[in-house]
Amino acid sequence: MGYAAAGMFTLILATAGSAYGQALDTSASPGKRLTIAADCVACHTAPGGKAFAGGYPLESPMGTIYSTNITPSKTAGIGDYTEAQFARAVRDGVTADGTHLYPAMPYTSYSKMTDSDIAALYDYFMHEVQPVDTTPAKTALDFPFNVRASMIGWNALYHSEKRFTPDPAKSAEVNRGDYLVNGLAHCDTCHTPRNVLMAADNGRPLAGSALGSWYAPNITSDKVSGIGAWSADEIVAYLRTGHVQGKAQAAGPMAEAVENSLQHLNDADLKAIAAYLLQTSPINSGELKARHEYGQASVDELTLRGGKPEDNPGWHIFSGTCANCHQPDGQGNKEYPSLFHNTATSRSDNLIATIVYGVHREVDGVAIDMPGFGPDALFTDRLNDQQIADVANYVLSRYGNADKTVTAADVALAREGGPKAPLAVMAKFTIPAIILVCVLIGLAVMALISRRRKGA
Numbered sequence: 001m002g003y004a005a006a007g008m009f010t011l012i013l014a015t016a017g018s019a020y021g022q023a024l025d026t027s028a029s030p031g032k033r034l035t036i037a038a039d040c041v042a043c044h045t046a047p048g049g050k051a052f053a054g055g056y057p058l059e060s061p062m063g064t065i066y067s068t069n070i071t072p073s074k075t076a077g078i079g080d081y082t083e084a085q086f087a088r089a090v091r092d093g094v095t096a097d098g099t100h101l102y103p104a105m106p107y108t109s110y111s112k113m114t115d116s117d118i119a120a121l122y123d124y125f126m127h128e129v130q131p132v133d134t135t136p137a138k139t140a141l142d143f144p145f146n147v148r149a150s151m152i153g154w155n156a157l158y159h160s161e162k163r164f165t166p167d168p169a170k171s172a173e174v175n176r177g178d179y180l181v182n183g184l185a186h187c188d189t190c191h192t193p194r195n196v197l198m199a200a201d202n203g204r205p206l207a208g209s210a211l212g213s214w215y216a217p218n219i220t221s222d223k224v225s226g227i228g229a230w231s232a233d234e235i236v237a238y239l240r241t242g243h244v245q246g247k248a249q250a251a252g253p254m255a256e257a258v259e260n261s262l263q264h265l266n267d268a269d270l271k272a273i274a275a276y277l278l279q280t281s282p283i284n285s286g287e288l289k290a291r292h293e294y295g296q297a298s299v300d301e302l303t304l305r306g307g308k309p310e311d312n313p314g315w316h317i318f319s320g321t322c323a324n325c326h327q328p329d330g331q332g333n334k335e336y337p338s339l340f341h342n343t344a345t346s347r348s349d350n351l352i353a354t355i356v357y358g359v360h361r362e363v364d365g366v367a368i369d370m371p372g373f374g375p376d377a378l379f380t381d382r383l384n385d386q387q388i389a390d391v392a393n394y395v396l397s398r399y400g401n402a403d404k405t406v407t408a409a410d411v412a413l414a415r416e417g418g419p420k421a422p423l424a425v426m427a428k429f430t431i432p433a434i435i436l437v438c439v440l441i442g443l444a445v446m447a448l449i450s451r452r453r454k455g456a
Contacts, residue, residue, distance in 0.1 A: 029120075029123075029124055029128060030120040030124075031120040031121050031122075031123050031124025031125070031128065032124050032128060034117055034120055034121050034124070034184065035121060035124055035125075036260070036261055036264050036265075037180070037184050037185055037261060037264075037265060037269070038110070038121075038184050038185065038186070038261075039185065039186075039257060039260050039261035040052065040070070041260055042056075042256050042257070042260045042261070043056050043058060043067045043104075043105075044056060044067045044068070044069075044070050046067075046136070050071075050130070050132045050134075051071075051129065051130070052069070052070045052071045052077075052125070052129055052132070053069050053071055053076075053077075053132035053134055053136065054066065054067045054068045054069035054070065054077075054136035055067065055069075055134075055136030055137055057137075058104045059212055059417055060102070060104055061198065061420060061421030062102075062141050062142075062145040062198075062421075063139075063140075063141040063142060063145065064139070065102055065104045065139045065141070066136055066137045066138065066139050067105075067136065068095075068136065069132060069134065069135065069136055070125060070129075071125070071129050071130060071131045071132045072125060072126050072127075072129055072131045073131040073132055073133045073134075074131070075133050075135075076132065076133050076134055076135040076136075077131060077132065077133075078096075078125065079126075079131060080096070081096050081122075082096075083118070083119060083122045086118070086121075086122045086125070087115075087118045087122070089101070089107075090107060090110050090113065090118060090121070091107055091110050091111045091113060091118065091161070092107060092111065092155075092159070092161060093105060093107035093108075093151070093155065093159070099148060100148045100149065100151035100152065100155075101151075102139070102148075102151070103151075103154075103198070103199075106186040106189040107159070108158065108159055108160075108189075108199075108200065109182060109183055109184075109186035109188055109189055110183065110184070110186065111159065111160060111161055111162070111163070111183075112162070112163055112164040112179065112182060112183035112184075113163070113164070113183055113184060114163060114164060115163075117184070154197065154199070157197070157199070158197070158199035158200070164178070164179050164183050170279075171275070173268075173271065173272045173275045173276075174272070174275050174276050174279055176268070176269070176272035176276075177272035177273045177274070177275050177276025177277070178276050180269060180272060180273050180276070181206075181273055181276050181277065182205075185261065185262075185273070187206070187219070187273075188200065188205060188206060190209065190211055190216040190253060191206045191207075191208060191209060191216045191217070191218075191219050192204070192205050192206055192207065192209060193207055193208065193209045194209055194421070196422050198421060204283055205220070205280070205281075205283075206218065206219045206220050206226075206277075206280060206283075207220060207225075207226075207283040207285060208225075208285060210349075210418060210419060211252075211253055211418075212417050212418040213252075213349070213352070213353040213356070213357070213414040213415070213417060213418045214251075214252040214253060214254075214349065214350055214353050214418075215347055215349045215350050216253070216254070217291065217343065217347075218283060218285055219277055219280075220277070220280045220281065220282050220283045221277065221278050221279060221280045221281070221282045222282035222283055222284050222285075223282070223290065224284060224287050224288070224289065224290050225282075225283065225284045225285040225286070225287045226280075226282060226283065227277060227278075228278065228282060229290050229292075230244075230247065230278075232271065232274040232275065232278060233274075234247060235270075235273070235274035235277060235278070236267075236270040236271060236273075236274050238250070239258065239262045239263075239265070239270050239273060239274075240258075240262065240263055240265075240270060240363075241258070241263065241363050242254070242255055242258040242259075242263075242361050242363060242368070243337070243368075245337075245338075246292065246338070246341045246342075247292045247341070247342075247343065248292060248342065248343040248344070249337050249342065249343075249344060249359065250359075250361060251344070251350075251353070251354050251357075251358075251359040251360075251361070251370075252350075252353060252354075252357065255359060255360060255361035256361070258361055258363065259361045259362050259363065263363055263364070289401075291343045291346035291347065291401075292341055292342065292343050292346070293341065294340065294341070294342075294345060294346050294399070294400045294401050294402075295330070295339065295340025295341060295342070295345060295398065295399035295400050296340050296399075297329040297330055297331050297340065298328075298329050298330050298398045298399065299329065300315055300328075300398065301319065301323070301328035301329065304319075305319075312394070313387070313390040314390040314391045314392075314393050314394025314395075314397075315394050317383065317387055317390055317391040317394070318391050318394050318395065320381075321373065321381050321383070321391070322391065322395075325370075326338075326339050330395075330398065330399045336370075338399075339395060339398075339399035339400070340398075340399040340400065342399070342400070344400075345395055345396060345399050345400025345401070346400050346401045346404075347401070347404065348392065348396065348401075348404040348405070348406050348410065349414065349418075351392050351395060351396065351400065351406075352388065352392055352406060352410060352411055352414045353414055354370070355372070355373050355374070355383070355388050355391065355392060356372055356373070356374035356388060356411065356414055356415055357372045357374065358370045358371045358372035358373075373388065374388065374415060375415070384408075385408040385409075385411040385412050385415075386408040386411075388406075388408075388411045389406045389407055389408045389410065389411050392406040392411075393405055393406050
């Protein structure tokens with residue numbers, strides 16, 4: 001857990017609804033609480049757009065996927081869906097007209113949702129959400145990903161229609177956490193590694209996975225690679241606020257999850273998630289030290305001031321751009337987190353993304369922001385790729401994992417959306433391969449005809 005700022009939030013305890021996974025206060029309907037727990041608004045609301053009207057661009061390794069309108073509009077949304085059609089779309093990724101959704105819609109996790117929760121969600125969308133008669137942008141991926149029928153084969157391999165069944169050997173709290181983590185709140189969607197066909201590697205659940213420019217870390221119970229060294233209270237605090245002193249701060253996709261969903265879950269839900277995570281099978285990813293244990297305070301401000309910028313470019317950028325908030329020794333203050341004992345500085349990928357894109361989340365109505373410093377920054381110093389690499393290397397060497405290094409090429413890759421998935425790389429050769437096969441078949445046919453003519 002952890003991507004990169006600060007804030008505190010106290011939640012009202014809520015009950016009601018089905019036995020697993022509810023959200024918000026008791027004045028909200030069960031369907032609304034479930035919608036927030038499932039974080040539907042995050043993907044189905046475009047920046048500046050109306051709630052659930054779709055059009056949010058989801059950057060995937062295969063291209064940009066635009067979310068659909070899920071308001072009860074009869075012309076642009078799901079207003080004509082029956083409950084059975086709604087359930088099939090949510091849990092099996094197939095719309096009312098038979099179109100197959102891409103698994104950017106986490107139906108592989110939502111498939112575990114109970115019938116009662118599906119019914120409550122359907123009631124909420126049909127009766128409490130305002131219809132928006134606007135059709136969002138259409139998803140248009142390149143070949144072969146634009147062939148949606150291919151999802152039939154993918155689903156046959158990787159999608160299960162099995163609904164959640166409590167494990168009688170586990171406590172009610174752990175079962176509830178299981179339902180949330182692997183179903184309704186779909187934590188597994190980001191934190192479980194993917195195989196070559198972009199399906200979840202269920203042999204290593206929650207062991208961490210690349211997520212575009214960011215990295216969703218290992219959240220198994222392993223004490224070094226995962227969060228086994230965290231207390232249940234620390235996990236709850238992180239989910240509620242996105243901040244745990246001396247451990248982690250949420251940025252990127254995790255900050256969005258905290259802002260839109262997790263901060264609104266009740267105490268029982270958050271404690272259930274913590275209980276489930278702390279009893280998962282530990283998976284070690286090869287780390288020798290827990291990611292929140294790196295670094296210490298620095299005295300470079302005293303020893304390097306007055307030196308030539310070219311002698312230590314990373315420190316000069318840090319001193320002029322970062323030290324005002326994070327303090328010259330890196331210890332931070334009440335508003336800004338320490339740079340050491342901070343999971344963001346244990347990995348180069350999340351550190352780069354934090355510098356390039358900044359940190360943005362709102363908790364209990366309070367905005368928690370660190371501006372981005374990439375070439376596209378509007379209100380801060382614009383740092384080029386080499387400058388970001390220099391300051392990242394300085395931070396890693398002083399406050400984080402000194403075994404990690406960053407190059408300008410690494411920064412450029414992060415700005416482009418992160419490493420390309422093997423499936424997307426292989427797809428570039430699909431059309432040439434098809435042409436080559438057609439040519440070979442044509443040559444074989446011509447050779448066969450030639451032989452027959454000679455024989456005649």
